[in-house]
Amino acid sequence: MKRFDKKGMMLFPNPIKKTEICKHKELLVIEKCFCHNGHNLINEHAVFNGFSGIMLKVCRGGQSGTVALSPVYGYKSRVTLDISLKSGEIWDVCCPVCDEHLPVYSECTCGGKIFALFLNKKTDFSKCILLCNRIDCFNAEIKLEHEMAYYSGGYMI
Ligand SMILES: [Zn+2]
Ligand SMILES: [Zn+2]
Known part of the structure; x- marks a missing residue:
């Protein structure tokens, strides 16, 4: 599997082709999200679509590793580095910068x-992404939160 392109960026396999995703009329992409200390969690080294x-x-x-999640609404995708995550396992989730839960x-x-990722640096729970820390419940919670935000009259970002 090819992990690096010419610029040294990591490329992760994703079953959805970019052209396919762009057909989606109301594509929502999380462009910013932060830990409670204001560290940016969006990382250009993990690219999805x-x-x-x-x-x-x-x-x-005692084990730790890195997980990258797709920022695209409705397209569940996850890549792990250094570890393997099995369905149903519960993991503690930390900011990769400050290492705090x-x-x-x-x-x-x-x-x-259910833990929170904030959409701005104000640690505002009304503008956050909520995710479950159980593997594979994880993605379901992302979608649910997005739908709730979306149907209440506009996506929060
Ligand atoms: Zn942090
Ligand atoms: Zn759950």
Whole structure:
């Protein structure tokens, strides 16, 4: 698998072709998101469909690694570095810059915890992305939050 292109950027495999994604009428891409200390979590080294991904650190029982999430609404995609994540596992999620745990917003119905990524540097829970820390519940929560935000009269970003 080819991981680096000529510029030294990482290229991750993604089953969706860019042309396909651009056909989507109301494409929503998360362009900015921050930890509670204001560190930018969007990282151009993880590219999904031509858009920079959301980079997070995950830890569990002495293991840690990096997870990149697709920033594109409705297109669930995830790439892990240094670790393998199995469906159903619960991981602690940290900011890759300050290494602090991302704030927990609520409990998830699956038994995991819903943590928040903020859409601005104000640590405002009304403008955030909520994700479950259980693997594969994870993506479902992203979509749900986006839909709720979207249907209430406009995406929050
Ligand atoms: Zn941080
Ligand atoms: Zn969950």
